[in-house]
């Protein structure tokens with residue numbers, strides 16, 4: 001315990017603690033912003049995956065159509081065989097015409113189905129080519145993501161090292177500061193944008209730039225007690241005073 005430190009010295013110490021707290025906050029912010037680069041790459045990868053899922057659904061639809069066309073074609077082959085049998089056994093002109101007409105229709109339908117099959121095959125080939133392109137792009141981004149991820153891990157390690165050092169220094173410094181003063185500072189720091197203690201110079205609070213009542217400014221200079229700015233509530237101290 002450093003009960004021997006004057007209040008003035010404790011305020012000085014507190015100001016040094018605040019410098020460390022500002023460093024800690026900066027390091028924390030840096031650490032927090034590192035994954036942003038990864039998030040961007042992750043979004044790209046998710047986009048590629050969405051495209052691939054859509055293409056897979058498209059492919060499934062086409063394959064379904066392909067199976068249906070194949071079944072229809074097989075059915076037509078059977079019908080065609082039967083129709084050609086009928087044609088051989090016609091008894092009269094009417095039957096001959098009916099059988100010929102049926103054969104003609106079946107042949108026409110066969111041609112259409114064959115054309116459909118070719119269409120489906122071409123579409124599937126196009127989808128396969130598109131998917132291969134998307135996959136190649138995705139793999140490239142994945143490779144980049146791995147690299148960035150490694151770099152981020154390294155940077156996080158470095159920042160953690162610096163943070164550890166500053167936190168240790170803070171732990172040593174706060175020993176000299178009264179517990180109630182430190183608690184008051186910590187509360188204000190949380191509420192007042194990271195600054196709990198601010199200099200008072202030229203009769204002004206340097207935290208909010210408000211003019212301090214002259215009597216208060218005198219009291220702060222004498223440093224017999226802890227004084228707060230009436231406007232922003234931060235702890236006031238006179239820089240460089242002995």
Ligand SMILES: [Zn+2]
Nearest residue numbers: 205208229232
């Ligand atoms: Zn103020």
